[in-house]
Amino acid sequence: MIRAEGLVKTFGDFTAVDGIDVEVRPGEAFGFLGPNGAGKSSTMRMIGCVSPPSAGTLEILGMDARTQGAQIRARLGVVPQKDTLDEELTVEENIWVYGRYFGLSRRLVRERAEELLDFAQLTGRAKSVVEPLSGGMKRRLTIARALVNSPSVLLLDEPTTGLDPQARHVLWDRLFRLKREGVTLVLTTHYMDEAEQLCDRLVVMDQGRVVAEGSPRSLIEQHSTREVLELRFDVADHQPVAEKVHGVAERVEVLPDRLLLYTADGESAQAEVTRRGLDPLSALVRRSTLEDVFLHLTGRTLVD
Amino acid sequence: MAAQVTAPVGARDGRTAKVPVLGPWSSVTGHWLVKYRRMWAGTAVSSFLAPLMYLAGMGLGLGALLDQGVGGVPYVTFIAPGLLAATALQTGAGETTFSVMGSIKWNPIYQGMLATPLGPRDVVTGHLVFVAIRVLVVSVVFFAVAAALGAVPSWWGVLAVPVAALGGVAFAACCYAYSATLSSDKGLVLVMRFVVMPMMLFSGTFFPVEQLPGYLQPVAWATPLWHAVEASRALTLGVATTPVVAGHVAYLLLWLVVGWWLSGRVLRRRMVV
Amino acid sequence: MTDGRVGAGRAGMLVERNYRSSRRTWPVIVSGFFEPVFFLFAMGVGIGTLVGDVELADGTAVPYVVFVAPALLAASAMNGAVFDSTINVFFKLKYARLYDSVLATPLGPRDVAVAEIGWALLRGVVYSTAFLLVAALAGAVTSPWALLAVPAATLIGWAFASLGMAATTYMRTWADFDYVNLAILPMFLFSATFFPLQTYPPALQGVVQATPLYHGVAMVRELMLGRVGPGLLVHVAVLAALGVLGTWWTARRIEGLLLR
Numbered sequence: 001m002i003r004a005e006g007l008v009k010t011f012g013d014f015t016a017v018d019g020i021d022v023e024v025r026p027g028e029a030f031g032f033l034g035p036n037g038a039g040k041s042s043t044m045r046m047i048g049c050v051s052p053p054s055a056g057t058l059e060i061l062g063m064d065a066r067t068q069g070a071q072i073r074a075r076l077g078v079v080p081q082k083d084t085l086d087e088e089l090t091v092e093e094n095i096w097v098y099g100r101y102f103g104l105s106r107r108l109v110r111e112r113a114e115e116l117l118d119f120a121q122l123t124g125r126a127k128s129v130v131e132p133l134s135g136g137m138k139r140r141l142t143i144a145r146a147l148v149n150s151p152s153v154l155l156l157d158e159p160t161t162g163l164d165p166q167a168r169h170v171l172w173d174r175l176f177r178l179k180r181e182g183v184t185l186v187l188t189t190h191y192m193d194e195a196e197q198l199c200d201r202l203v204v205m206d207q208g209r210v211v212a213e214g215s216p217r218s219l220i221e222q223h224s225t226r227e228v229l230e231l232r233f234d235v236a237d238h239q240p241v242a243e244k245v246h247g248v249a250e251r252v253e254v255l256p257d258r259l260l261l262y263t264a265d266g267e268s269a270q271a272e273v274t275r276r277g278l279d280p281l282s283a284l285v286r287r288s289t290l291e292d293v294f295l296h297l298t299g300r301t302l303v304d
Numbered sequence: 305m306a307a308q309v310t311a312p313v314g315a316r317d318g319r320t321a322k323v324p325v326l327g328p329w330s331s332v333t334g335h336w337l338v339k340y341r342r343m344w345a346g347t348a349v350s351s352f353l354a355p356l357m358y359l360a361g362m363g364l365g366l367g368a369l370l371d372q373g374v375g376g377v378p379y380v381t382f383i384a385p386g387l388l389a390a391t392a393l394q395t396g397a398g399e400t401t402f403s404v405m406g407s408i409k410w411n412p413i414y415q416g417m418l419a420t421p422l423g424p425r426d427v428v429t430g431h432l433v434f435v436a437i438r439v440l441v442v443s444v445v446f447f448a449v450a451a452a453l454g455a456v457p458s459w460w461g462v463l464a465v466p467v468a469a470l471g472g473v474a475f476a477a478c479c480y481a482y483s484a485t486l487s488s489d490k491g492l493v494l495v496m497r498f499v500v501m502p503m504m505l506f507s508g509t510f511f512p513v514e515q516l517p518g519y520l521q522p523v524a525w526a527t528p529l530w531h532a533v534e535a536s537r538a539l540t541l542g543v544a545t546t547p548v549v550a551g552h553v554a555y556l557l558l559w560l561v562v563g564w565w566l567s568g569r570v571l572r573r574r575m576v577v
Numbered sequence: 578m579t580d581g582r583v584g585a586g587r588a589g590m591l592v593e594r595n596y597r598s599s600r601r602t603w604p605v606i607v608s609g610f611f612e613p614v615f616f617l618f619a620m621g622v623g624i625g626t627l628v629g630d631v632e633l634a635d636g637t638a639v640p641y642v643v644f645v646a647p648a649l650l651a652a653s654a655m656n657g658a659v660f661d662s663t664i665n666v667f668f669k670l671k672y673a674r675l676y677d678s679v680l681a682t683p684l685g686p687r688d689v690a691v692a693e694i695g696w697a698l699l700r701g702v703v704y705s706t707a708f709l710l711v712a713a714l715a716g717a718v719t720s721p722w723a724l725l726a727v728p729a730a731t732l733i734g735w736a737f738a739s740l741g742m743a744a745t746t747y748m749r750t751w752a753d754f755d756y757v758n759l760a761i762l763p764m765f766l767f768s769a770t771f772f773p774l775q776t777y778p779p780a781l782q783g784v785v786q787a788t789p790l791y792h793g794v795a796m797v798r799e800l801m802l803g804r805v806g807p808g809l810l811v812h813v814a815v816l817a818a819l820g821v822l823g824t825w826w827t828a829r830r831i832e833g834l835l836l837r
Contacts, residue, residue: 011837050680050836070683084678088598097597100590101682149682343752349759361766368776369628369641379627490605497608502615511623 001026001153001184002047006056009042016042018208019056024153029175029185031202033195033290035300039208040188041081044157047186048078061152074102077146081157083138085130091141092117092126099148112148119174120144136167140174147178154178156187160194172197192290204290206298216290223296224288225250227266231259231273231280241278248272253295262292328422332430333437335417340438350398351442355391356449359384362510363455374512377541384455385464385540386509388446389532392439392468396476397500399435401492404483414575424571432477432564439472440465450540458542467539467553471532474556477563484570508533531555587684591692592699606700609660610707613653617708620645620771621715631773639719639802646717647726647798648770650708654701654730655790656761658738661697663745663757670745676835686831690824694738701734702727712801720803729800729813733793736816739823740789746830764790789819 002024009017017039024030032040045051046058049069058065060072086094092113099109117123120140125133133141139159146154159175160168175198179185189195195202196216204212204219212219229249233241242254248269249261263269266285273280295301340347363380367373374382407413417427443465450456482495506516507529513521524530535552538544599606625641632638669675676689705727712718744757768790774782785791796812799805 048681050677052836070685073681074683076681078678078681080677080681082674084674086594086598086675086678087673088601089594093597097590097594098678098682100593101587101679101684103587103590103683145678343750347752347755349755353759354762357762357766361771365767365772365776366624366628369631369772374627490602493605494608497612501612505615505619506623510619511627515623515626517622 001061002030002186003059004043004047004056007043007046007053007058008055009039009046009051010054015208017046020203020205020208020210022203022210024184024186027179027182027184028200029179029187029198031195031199032186032188032205033190033192033199033202033294034188034205035190035294037207038205040205041157043205044155044186044188048076048155049073074149075152077143077149077151077154079139079142079146079154079156079159081161083142085138085142085145087130090127090129091122091133094130094141095145095148098145102149104149109148112150116144116147119147119177121170134167136163136170139163139167139171143171143174147183151183153184153186156185158188158190160189160191168194192294195290202290204294204297206294206300211297212293219290219293220288223293225262226264226288227262228286228288228292229261229263229266229269229273230282230284230286231261231278232257232282233259233278233280244276244278245273248276251296255301260292260295262288262296327426327429329426329430329433332417332422332427333433334430335413336431336434337437340434351391351395351438352445352449355387355446358387359450359453359455362387363453378455380453381455381457381541382537383510384450384453385461385468385536386533388443388450388464388540389468389471389529389536390504390507390509391446392443392472393475393529393532394472394500394504395439395442396435396472396474397479397496399438400431400476400480401483401495402489404431404480405486405489405492408484408574409487414571418575424576425568428480428564428567428571432473432480432567435476436469436473439476440469443469443472456540458540460542460544461540463544463549464536464539467535467549467556468532470553470556470560471528471536474532474559474563475528477560477567479563481563481566481570484567484574503527503529508537528556528559586688588688588692588695591679591684591688592696595692595696609657609700610704612656613649613704613708614711616649616653617642617646617712617715617717620649621717632775633773633802634775635804642715643717643719643802644773644798645771646712646715647801648768648794650705650712650726650730650801651733651790651793651797652765652768652770653708654705654733655737655793656765657701657704658697658734658736659741659757659761661700662693662738662741663748663754666693666742666745667748667751667754670834676831680835686836687828689831690739690742690827693742694735694824694827697738698731698734701738702731705730718801720801722803722805723801726797726800729793729797732813732816732820733790733797736789736793736819736823739820739827741823743823743826743830746827746834764788768794770794789816792816 002022004020004022006019006021007017008015008019020043032043034040042051046053046065047060049060049065049072052066061075063072065072086097089097095113095116096109099112100106104112117126120143122137122141122144125137130138130141160171163171175185185198187198199216201213201215202219203210212223214222231245235241238254238256238259242252242259245252245259245261249263251262253260253262261269270283270285273283291301359380363383367379370379373379414427418424447456447461447465451461479495483492486492506520507513507524507527509529513524513530516524531552535544535549538548621642628641630638631641631644679689680686709718709723709726741757748754767785768788769785774785777785792812792815796809796816799809
């Protein structure tokens with residue numbers, strides 16, 4: 001569906017995307033995971049054919065992104081990071097007008113709008129103007145709008161950033177449905193739980209490069225331990241404490257407010273910490289996540 | 305520590321807050337002045353060059369077609385006080401339309417102000433004092449240019465500056481009350497086109513209101529601009545009498561007080577709920 | 578086959594969008610018609626009475642309102658076009674981010690430029706037709722050639738809308754619009770709009786004739802007074818050249834701004 005080789009995007013002296021190779025297969029949900037500024041959005045804009053690649057090749061649906069932008073865009077659905085809904089129009093008009101940009105007939109656009117509003121659970125708000133809608137509703141409308149041309153690929157840039165937990169789950173549910181219907185999803189996120197929930201495969205990006213690639217499960221297996229012990233102490237600096245737990249776990253990461261101990265068995269690590277006479281304010285054993293993978297690969301956290 | 309108990313603000317670090325000498329509203333005026341400092345260059349165009357061009361274009365250019373002037377006065381001398389008052393009014397309206405609605409809706413500045421010890425009255429007063437300063441500066445500059453062009457025959461004309469500025473603030477106060485009720489900029493465009501613009505054209509600025517059809521003359525008399533123009537013109541031409549000027553000024557003060565009172569009320573209803 | 582990166586030839590769809598959204602702001606749109614009418618009234622009853630007749634270049638005298646009505650039509654075509662293509666477009670570009678979503682579809686930057694300029698012109702046609710009717714009722718229309726004043730005003734609108742939109746792509750804040758006024762106002766006052774060219778000192782007459790609005794005013798005035806000659810073609814050529822330049826420039830700028 002999408003094939004990038006040595007893809008580069010520069011803005012003047014600044015290199016946003018630094019030679020990435022990516023392949024997205026039909027029907028899968030593919031994710032770009034990384035912190036803000038990793039180059040995810042620039043990559044998405046190139047795939048959306050609104051930003052010409054600076055170097056490398058980018059092929060989408062068998063067409064060249066550089067020269068066949070309009071034909072490619074005709075078969076894409078785009079959900080940008082910030083909603084770009086038309087606040088001067090009503091909910092249903094947003095879908096009608098957007099569909100017309102794709103050259104769909106008025107009749108077809110109206111039929112599609114009815115289905116899509118149902119899909120987005122917005123039928124009751126069809127005649128309402130956009131402005132008073134909640135963040136979750138606006139997001140669902142943006143997705144519904146992006147589907148008006150029955151796209152083969154749906155691009156979602158940070159689909160749930162800024163939404164409350166309940167709205168996120170509603171949105172994820174809608175995206176699962178699309179996936180079951182065979183729509184290829186390409187999304188960026190800096191939430192590891194979102195990546196784990198939605199993505200079949202993902203690449204981890206950092207500073208414009210791909211640092212790892214695989215399924216969420218395989219990435220965790222490859223780059224982290226089974227469990228993590230999180231310790232919080234009543235100290236301003238956790239670095240000195242880290243030395244005292246040396247050897248308790250395979251690997252120790254020091255964060256400003258806590259220590260992360262990577263180990264296959266969190267319970268026994270915690271017992272060892274107590275045996276050494278340390279008294280943390282809190283201790284928590286949990287499973288490894290993509291956050292830990294990222295921390296291991298880059299030495300930095302995803303959400304700052 | 306007893307000192308901290310009486311300190312209303314900044315109590316955590318032991319520093320006490322000073323209430324501004326003039327009253328809490330003066331910090332609001334300060335806010336608008338700081339903002340204005342960053343954009344004065346652009347407004348210099350609309351509030352100084354624009355009236356100057358009108359004075360040159362209408363007064364001198366169109367005046368060339370009017371051999372006898374108006375009522376024995378050269379046309380440029382006739383419209384100079386009219387443009388002075390009209391500029392003050394337009395500046396006042398400009399500062400109390402988009403910025404008031406915007407401060408409520410687009411960039412919720414008022415919400416921030418009202419989260420402090422400031423009340424709606426302080427917000428209104430502070431804003432209007434800023435408008436008064438703006439309008440006064442514009443009037444002084446315009447007057448200086450008009451005088452340099454020889455369009456001010458009498459020394460009494462200096463008094464036209466505060467009169468014109470008063471007209472500007474008086475209208476601004478009412479404009480404020482109106483803008484604070486709006487929830488979209490549609491209403492602002494309409495007030496500009498149906499109130500401000502016709503007022504500029506038909507309140508004796510460019511020609512005596514006696515030339516209007518009889519039924520429209522009372523409408524012109526009711527506008528604040530007509531009073532500001534009449535008083536300013538009487539002063540610059542040196543034909544003013546105290547009771548006449550006092551009458552016009554009193555009418556403008558009435559607009560100012562009513563507008564100020566209404567604005568505070570509207571803002572309280574809108575923001576403090 | 579057109580270049581897919583620039584436009585899909587579907588500008589009409591964006592015009593349709595503007596029409597839809599305008600249905601909710603119709604009072605504002607209707608109000609745009611009144612501004613030139615207020616001016617015409619002020620000139621007719623107010624200044625016209627003071628001025629009396631105006632002598633034209635060929636020595637004939639016409640009432641002031643007959644002299645000034647064509648200029649008001651031309652000037653309001655300019656003002657309307659500039660308003661639509663600067664403030665409205667700036668809002669859509671920077672705040673509503675309308676074009677970001679438009680460019681995610683097959684539409685390209687040229688479609689955006691053509692649509693927005695075209696929309697400004699559509700409104701202009703309605704305004705100038707309405708104004709012409711009012712001017713006729715006020716006795717300011719003296720020749721059947723005046724009917725051509727509507728397309729002429731549309732041409733003026735095209736020149737100014739396209740230049741205005743190109744300028745808008747350079748704007749950073751609302752305060753920058755004061756500079757638009759700085760360009761528009763002197764033209765409004767000094768393009769032989771309110772008093773004839775002969776009134777200016779000879780040295781300034783050349784400057785006046787160099788402004789785009791002068792050509793607009795002269796063109797509409799020649800038509801409405803029925804004094805049609807080959808000189809008309811010069812005015813048409815100047816304004817059309819500006820329109821082409823502005824449209825091309827706008828499309829290029831939109832591409833540079835949004836497709837980087």
